[in-house]
Amino acid sequence: MPGVNPVEALYLDHHAWLRGWINRRLDNRSEAADLAHDAFVSVIKAGQAADIREPRPFLATIAQRLLAHRHRRHVLEAAYLEALAALPEALAPSPEERLLALEALQQIDRALDGLPAPVREAFLLAQFEGLTYDQIAQRLQVSASSVKQYLTRANRQCLFALPA
Template sequence: MSAVHPVADLYTEHHRWLLGWLRRKLGCHDQAADLAQDTFVSILTAGNAGEIREARPFLATVANRLVAHRYRRQLLENAYLEALAALPEALAPSPEDRLQALQVLQQLDQALDGLPPAVRQAFLLAHLEGASYAEIGERLGVSTSSVKQYLTRANRQCFFAIAA
């Protein structure tokens, strides 16, 4: 790879391989093409293309992460839409409110993704299941003071993600 345009070189040398790999993995050319582009955009944004030693394993790792994010977002969106479908029509939000809620859910998902697993799990247990600090601590095998620290960290992360 040249030092001047490492992402362009990476793209030129490995895009076709990544696209084929994703197509086999996903079974859909269009999704594979989108995710291949997202993979290279992610690398471009990170600014570390010049440091990549083993391109294909690196690309596969980034692409796998993006596949997982897309899958998780789809699950989140489906759960939200199912909850909306269960509401009486008079209580259903407008299409604009639905879109805004989905965007906020995606922002929260991204914010939680950057947290350690125990912190993320504590947040989900508290906010989705209504679990107490003691219950969360028991399930995670940590003290209630640790749970409080976890929730403070997760809530702060989510707040700043939405406020940004």
């Protein structure tokens, strides 16, 4: 389309298709519209719209990542709420504290995203189960020195992800 920038052309040609593709997986039109929007925001941020050769597979890959993030966020939230439900009422955090804790967990999840699975798992075992290097090494079937490297990498990732 002459006079149309690459992002606009991509959006006009594929937005309805992507929204439908996501909706078939979620069966939720509102969330599908939000995730389709987020996919195009990702394309805009990357600044590479003109280089996309196969738009639909490219957009589907972005959407699959967004669906995976959504699923992980829901699993994380459910696990947190389950842990809260197990607390005696006197120890239960306020709604504001719950929201802050959930946001912190989501921030950690985003920070760990992209790290290899053993690195993420070592971090979670250390932070949430309180396991020692040797216990983590045994669980992951690696050496304690590997666990130390994993935790250093994960901690560095979390540190750099903190807002300035």
